[in-house]
Amino acid sequence: MLIAACLWLTAVGVVPAAGASWTGRHIPGETERLPLFGISCPTSSLCVAVGGNNTIASSTRPAGPTGDWKVVHAGAGALPGAPNQRQIRAVDCPSPQLCVAVTFEGLIYTATNPTGDASAWAVTDLDGSGPNTHLYGISCPSAAFCVAVGDNGDGIRPELSDQALLASSTGPLSGAWSVMPMPGRQSLFGISCPSPSLCVSGDTLGNLLVSTNPHGGSGAWRQVDSGASVQITDVDCPSTSHCLAIDNNGDVLTSTNPDGGPGDWTFTNILPFPGVEGGDANHMFGASCPSQGFCAISVNGGQIFTSTDPFVAPEPSGKGNDDKKRKPRKGPKRPRTTIALGPPPALELAGRKLTVRFRFYARKRVQVRGFVCRLDGRPLKRCRSPKHYRVGLGRHVFRVRAIGWTGLKGPVETRRFRVCRPMGTPVPCMKHLPPPDPPAALP
Numbered sequence: 001m002l003i004a005a006c007l008w009l010t011a012v013g014v015v016p017a018a019g020a021s022w023t024g025r026h027i028p029g030e031t032e033r034l035p036l037f038g039i040s041c042p043t044s045s046l047c048v049a050v051g052g053n054n055t056i057a058s059s060t061r062p063a064g065p066t067g068d069w070k071v072v073h074a075g076a077g078a079l080p081g082a083p084n085q086r087q088i089r090a091v092d093c094p095s096p097q098l099c100v101a102v103t104f105e106g107l108i109y110t111a112t113n114p115t116g117d118a119s120a121w122a123v124t125d126l127d128g129s130g131p132n133t134h135l136y137g138i139s140c141p142s143a144a145f146c147v148a149v150g151d152n153g154d155g156i157r158p159e160l161s162d163q164a165l166l167a168s169s170t171g172p173l174s175g176a177w178s179v180m181p182m183p184g185r186q187s188l189f190g191i192s193c194p195s196p197s198l199c200v201s202g203d204t205l206g207n208l209l210v211s212t213n214p215h216g217g218s219g220a221w222r223q224v225d226s227g228a229s230v231q232i233t234d235v236d237c238p239s240t241s242h243c244l245a246i247d248n249n250g251d252v253l254t255s256t257n258p259d260g261g262p263g264d265w266t267f268t269n270i271l272p273f274p275g276v277e278g279g280d281a282n283h284m285f286g287a288s289c290p291s292q293g294f295c296a297i298s299v300n301g302g303q304i305f306t307s308t309d310p311f312v313a314p315e316p317s318g319k320g321n322d323d324k325k326r327k328p329r330k331g332p333k334r335p336r337t338t339i340a341l342g343p344p345p346a347l348e349l350a351g352r353k354l355t356v357r358f359r360f361y362a363r364k365r366v367q368v369r370g371f372v373c374r375l376d377g378r379p380l381k382r383c384r385s386p387k388h389y390r391v392g393l394g395r396h397v398f399r400v401r402a403i404g405w406t407g408l409k410g411p412v413e414t415r416r417f418r419v420c421r422p423m424g425t426p427v428p429c430m431k432h433l434p435p436p437d438p439p440a441a442l443p
Contacts, residue, residue: 036298038090038101038138038234038286046096048114049286049298050088056101058115074101074109074121090148090190090234090286094140100172102148106133110173124175126167133165133179137190137201137234145196146172147214149188152181164188164203168215182218184379185209190234190245190287198240200258202232205372206409208245210259225262226253230408238289242311246284246297249408254311266313270305335368335402335410337361341386342398342415348422349393358415359386362402368410374399393419 035052049057054073061068076086088109091101099114101121108124126133126148135150148167164182182188186203193199199214201221208224226232230248237243243258250271257264271284284305286298295310341359362368373383375391375398383400395418402410 035087035300036286036304037087037300039288039296039298039304040091040093040099041288041290041294041296042093042096042099043290044294046093046114047288047296048091048093048099050091050101051298052087054086054088056088056091056109056114056118056121060115070115072116072118072121074118075103075107075123089136090138092138092140092146094143098140098143098173100138100140100146102135102138102150104134104136106135106150108135108148108172108175108177110175112173122173122175124177126177126179134187135167137188139191139193139199140172141193141195143172144170145193147191147193147199148177149191149201151187164218166214180215180217182221184381185218185221186382187231189231190236192235192237192243194237194240194243198237198259200235200237200243200245202226202235202245202247204231204369205403206230206232206247208232208235208253208265212259224265226265226267230404233283233285234287236287236289236295238292242289242292244287244289244295244310246287248283248285250284252297252310256311271299333404334408335404336363337371337400337402337410337413338363339398339400339413339415343417345417347417347419349419350422353390353392354419355388355390356396356398356417357386357388358398358400360400360413361385362410368402368404371400371402391419393421 036049037052038050039047041047046060047058054075055071056074057069057071059069074088087104088101089104091099093099093114096114097112099111101109103109106126108126109121110124111121113120126135133150133152135148137149138146140146146169150165150167152163152165164185164187165179166182166188167177167179169177186205188201188203188209191199191201193214196214197212199211201209203209206226208226209221210224211221213220226245226247232245233248235243235245237258240258241256243255245253247253249269251267251269253265253267255265283300284297285300287295289295289310292311293308295307297305299305337360339358339360341357343356347354347356360371371383371385372380373387374380375389376396389398395416398415399412401412404410
């Protein structure tokens with residue numbers, strides 16, 4: 001099966017991944033390769049792809065020639081000269097008679113005739129206040145239930161920047177959507193709900209989130225360490241027992257038990273980092289699996305990967321293979337953090353609490369998206385330098401790590417200190433203090 005979105009195709013061969021096999025194809029646009037962010041194939045005879053420049057491409061013969069693909073620019077129309085702007089980030093079609101797409105500007109597009117002209121797509125502004133809401137993923141297990149995920153963008157309150165949002169609708173064609181903030185969660189990029197009682201999403205820190213009650217708020221989502229080092233960009237589950245996720249570094253994650261734990265996910269790289277082992281741009285954005293026997297992935301730079309055996313488990317390595325002869329694959333540099341300022345190893349406390357301050361920065365030559373911090377067992381949260389905490393008596397541990405522009409996590413940097421009473425009072429600094437409760441593991 002061939003899935004395309006523009007004017008002509010060039011096959012680039014098969015990528016052998018130990019287990020499932022993936023075939024990649026370049027799909028250039030008229031003047032340059034079109035950024036493709038999302039794809040949905042409700043059947044083998046209908047595929048819809050979305051991307052930059054308000055582009056929606058559809059075909060009722062995705063395995064046919066390029067001329068069988070129809071390209072329209074929905075909403076505000078095309079934006080000449082800037083194909084990466086006006087991004088339609090994701091699309092899901094629960095049936096050939098309904099497709100729902102979401103944009104980086106907080107818009108929702110719906111169509112009952114997805115192969116029609118641009119006017120076939122109705123536009124709804126989710127919050128009515130401009131591009132303060134960013135939407136990255138959409139899942140519609142049926143025509144009567146849709147869930148979209150994203151974040152509040154820059155928003156009106158900078159302190160809530162990148163806070164995850166979940167929008168849902170029981171009638172997407174009516175334009176009625178409810179928005180629910182997800183406190184304590186990072187930006188969500190992709191989501192798939194094979195049924196109203198199971199949803200799988202992924203965040204900017206490379207974690208998978210699973211919920212059997214997607215409307216139950218932030219606490220109803222269980223976090224699973226996917227093994228990915230960068231952001232999960234999309235998820236698609238053809239059934240409640242099969243899910244496929246992709247990240248922003250050319251990696252594919254599959255599971256035949258998505259409600260399980262980290263050990264139930266298989267991790268495979270199918271597209272090396274650019275410039276390594278002949279790899280091309282490896283930022284994968286969209287995934288669609290209309291069945292357990294077929295999946296398609298859209299890649300920035302106008303590339304599509306397909307597989308007819310996406311859930312085949314990789315073969316275990318043995319002594320008879322040539323793994324030791326292969327050179328390790330290099331990837332992007334991980335951002336490293338330096339803690340430039342923090343409290344001394346011991347602080348005297350005369351009252352009940354005192355304020356400590358930390359200054360930190362990312363080392364040069366690596367662009368970062370931001371930082372995440374934690375003090376002792378408190379929840380991990382995005383943070384900025386300088387970071388202040390109110391602390392009391394006891395031993396404390398501050399942890400910080402940088403997150404690269406693609407979501408790649410840097411190593412954790414720590415600073416330990418203790419707070420005690422002055423000499424001559426109970427629990428002075430010279431006395432041994434019991435260690436604090438061990439903090440939860442840093443994702």
